[in-house]
Amino acid sequence: MRDVTQEPLPADRYLDREISWLLFNNRVLDLARDKRRVPLIERAKFLAIFSSNLDEFFMVRVAGLKRRIAAGVAVPTVTGKMPGELHSELLGHVAELVAEQSRIFHEEVRPELAAEGIEILNWEELTAAEKDRMRALFVERIFPVLTPLAVDPSHPFPYISGLSINLAVLLRNPATGAKQFARVKVPPVLSRFIKLAEGRFLPLEDIISRHLGQLFTGMQVLQHTTFRVTRNEDIEVEEDDAENLLFALEKELLRRKVGRPPVRLEVEEDIDLQMLDMLMRELDVSEAEVFRLAAPLDLTGLFSLADSHREDLKYPNFLPITHPDLAEVESSSPADMFKSLKLRDVLVHHPYDSFATSVQRFIEQAAADPAVLAIKQTLYRTSGDSPIVDALIEAAEAGKQVLAVVEIKARFDEQANIGWARKLEKYGVHVVYGMLGLKTHCKLALVVREEADGLRRYAHIGTGNYNPKTARLYEDMGLLTSNPVITDDIARLFNHLSGMTHETNYRRLLVAPHGIRKGLLEYVDGEVANHLAGKPAGIRVKINSIVDEALIDAFYRASQAGVPVDIWVRGICTIRPGVPGLSDNIRVRSTLGRFLEHSRVFWFAGGGRPIVGIGSADLMHRNLDRRVEAIVGISNPAHVERVETLFDRAFAPDTVHWELIDDTWTAHTHDDQGNPLTDLQETLIQEAAERRSSR
Template sequence: MLLNEADDAIDLQKSEFYINRELSLLAFNKRVLAQARDTSVPLLERLNYLCISSSNLDEFYEVRVASLIQMAEIDPKTLSQDGLTINEQLDAIATDAHQLVSEQYQILNDVLIPALATENIHFVRRNEWTTAQHAWLENYFNEELLPILTPVGLDSAHPFPRILNKSLNFIISLLGKDAFGRNRGQAILQAPRSLARVVQLPALETGSGPYDFVFLSSIIHAFVGELFNGMTIKGCYQFRVTRNSDLFVDDDAIDDLFLAVQGELAMRNYGDEVRLEVDAHCPEETIYYLLDRFNLLSDRLFLVDGPVNLARMQDVIALLPRSDLKFSEFKPAIPSQMAGKKDIFVAIKRHDILLYHPFESFAPVVEFVRQAALAPDVLAIKQTLYRTGADSPIVNALIKAARAGKEVTVVIELRARFDEKDNIGLAAKLQEAAVHVVYGVVGYKTHAKMCLVLKREGAELRNYVHLGTGNYHPKTALLYTDYGLFSCDKALGEDVRRVFAQLTSMGKVIKLNKLLQSPFTLYSGLLEKIDREIDHAQHGKPAKIIIKVNAIVDELIIQALYRASQAGVQVKLIVRGMCCLKPGIKGVSDNIEVRSIIGRFLEHTRVYAFANNGNQEVYASSADLMNRNLFQRVEICFPIESKKLHNRILHDLDLYLQDNTQAWLLHADGNYHRVQKTDAEPAIQAQNLLLQELHA
């Protein structure tokens, strides 16, 4: 195609060139669920993937569907990138989500529960209880449940209660009169969240347990009559309501972000209803009664054949000491130059150090902050915290540093979704220790991952930095793949210092030496690098782009990649989740490949690599290619300048591009297909190979 001839130009804004972002996110969840069917995955890990797919769908309805419903009320004619109205999107979501939920319960009931039974792990149904089990469960109900359960009989004095978001509830049909002579046709029972959703039975008799489990819903169903003395139970059916859980904080109308977020948290459990899950055996009349109570249409009704919250089955995995049914344990490696009690600053001063979690340990990051807190010549520590965990060793080190008289500044993002409560507690804890705590910039989430240590070395003040693609969270560092870079490069350190100054004070847009930063230079910087590859290709020079991110949604970035493909640039995209770009369209995206890797670890790295006519550039970043990351957040994108280190990242990317066991390829029709290895090909599983290489 001749890009400079207007008559031949293709309109890259056409809706047919885009995949709906919401349906793409559901497609990712389908790929996660596929792991639950994969017999090459250890059995309890397959159960875990099922639970993850359920939890993902919860959040999808709490945030994405809730947002679309709100938008439909404001402007229902708004079109998505792929040309759908909001109501058309909601209809398509309902179709895909119902199919997904149906598959979840089919896998649970027909695949996983039978497979677990062959390993003597049993989910015992009510009609299968032995006499001894029935007696034990009845006693458990009377001793452990009955005292804390509070049924509400529905009448004019007892209206339908407020139902907590995602809580387990029962609607009970009754016959007879109560102690006051009232005919109560229905009652609602809410199960406190403190109760285990799966109860482990003891080995009561020959042939039973030790791994026999009963769902809480089955126990309540069996003995609910104990709560309604003298009345007849016609039916007892579990249900669960999902609500809008996205916090709304008006940045222009608040004086104190801390108090505003704290106030909104109290309302999260009672947002607008967006989904209703009900026991599949519930009578139609009762179902329609519940739909009416929650003002929901039938497209947001899900009839389920099993527990209404599959995610709570993760509790079972923790109760089972069956290492043979889980992924084999591994100990993340520590680079030799950072092992033991070595001075971490001396190691960084020698050369930049790159860590790839979880294959390599997160411990050096904790040690970096710990040594900074203890070193007498460290004057100041500045750090961003997005998600850190309740009892973070990094936070403890920052507190020690502040108590030792060092200048400690922490930028906390209070609005990290579903971690707001923890972050409020974290902010209070740090402030009590005299840490300077700021909440970033009003209107922009601070998503950058940075730590800066200012150290006096003789007559010089030197900046040491850690920059990462993931959060400062030791637990998720065992589950998510992320890069972290240690450096004392002068220009890079000065950039990080300037970004911190921008976050804590006020001023004009700052000029940075090496970092790209959103919402200012990241977007334009990436476009410039894509355009440079286009120019190289048009002049017959080597041109290639490799991008690994969690999501590609931004329309103008997608159009730039389409233009690159049209110019002959080879574009390789490794996108874990949402991808609105369609590869393989003739004349538009022939030279683009999109793959998604779903494996043991959640792929979380963000890497941007450009061939640059042989002068390869590699950047790592906290940012995905979404509008929010590019324009509504504070993000950084940092160069990997050491040739050794950027070659290492390119090697890692090459493994992902060769993966033929955990990879899914996106096709031009918007569907993903799992890569099928031929008999002649060696099996390449990127994550396993990285584990082997980094532990060699």
């Protein structure tokens, strides 16, 4: 019999990662379209999320592509496309997507909001009394913070900051008849949508545009329009010296503000062609990089609708519950985390299991416990007012040894991370800024405690950041444990991070950049061997993105050998499932909803003894080669069963999902009779509520 697993794999076996990301953002648009399942204000929020996602895509991915084109890098992608060809293709896809987003907003969401008494108006739709109030507001609150900038021989074209909303104004001097261009930046310190009355909103730029005569007294306003520029915002830092990393990053952040080339120009669809030509020339953007849209530009402003009191138009409120193994022993006092973790490992699943009464309590209790001698923690992204940061400071002030491994290069959080890293140092926390050339992305916390029988270590290892705010919005998993093998591994990993050791041997951890790809490839090979030996075999992974060619090829080989491979992915997926002879046994599904699916979970059948792990790593080059990541093995049979049940539900035919076959994503939200399928997130919410009510 012919062994297909030894034959060369086809050259066109990968999907393009950038196109795949745009298809992910189209799935976000699917949620904005979904009138039957998604509440109206949530649909508006998904339009805002789509815009926010696309901003980052241009600032990082498209900007990187333009850098390669400018540098003359003629290296094709893994799909064989040259940078210039891919750039043109991406811009074409984006044009289609933003046109659809605009249609959804103007033809569906905006009219439906108006029917519910939530109106986004223009100046002509205001009552006389409202116009009077807005005129007064302009004089009192808006005019004082505006800075009109004219362009003439003594005033060069101003720098347009990235993502700012601006008014382009064409003026005429009545005395000379000369025309002149001016720019007014819509101040980001003011609310984007001004509330006129309950349910009535007016874009800030509409107010400013109606009062341009007060900004340019003595001049005649001929035309005005809004525009928005997106710039390259990716950070490039040479890490020659760890001691200087903080200062190098601060310098680069300053450069980001003033010297980044544009990668996109958004304008109103009825913009005057001469004004558009001038903007394109001054900003050095091509016609293909211009996106003409119906006003208002920048629908990220729709996030503000979440503050509306119309709870009937939102997802029902959800209150996370305390994990049963950490439930209060007495109603008047919280559970003793250390007592609980001596008895058993605890696998938490956020936001269904409360972050505040598990991970956050673990750190806070450690900070307050006199028996705790040391706390070590990685911090990738957290909030500035984080109780976890406060707990680390409290512990340091109490004389405990506290180590914070802070990743100050976390994209778009660099400035905030520098701020609270310095705050930690100020109060005596030992702060380490990661390792040269690598981002520290693993999610680890270690507590060393003096007990009657000697020192005992406790740990948390998770898939999500130590951020109490996003923990209510992101789906993540974490293991709380006092298992001596795991805690010893984590202790050695912290020594590697802070002491620059060359540790690569771990018993219950897979650690990148040296061990995760290698370890996962070995597990995949093991499943092929199990299948050929007639033992139970199968592979299941839950990730945010998959692009790593070595692992994709391993999954293809496993599929060709007859091993079933299930990939549950939120975002980018460059594998092509369901291709005859290549990936017949590979299924790819995506689930999106009210919570952002963020956990990374790995399951291998193991010949009947499943191998399960959770961790911080996606299957991307950056995670496996340029980051410190960690995956911990889970052995508790109840935890293994919980993971298996989660996968079973995600791949059940009656669960809401998007399915990828070859290169096409298809949404499955209702059955053939039009009945809604089961929403996995809503099911988990309901089960959490039932556990609460049964106590």
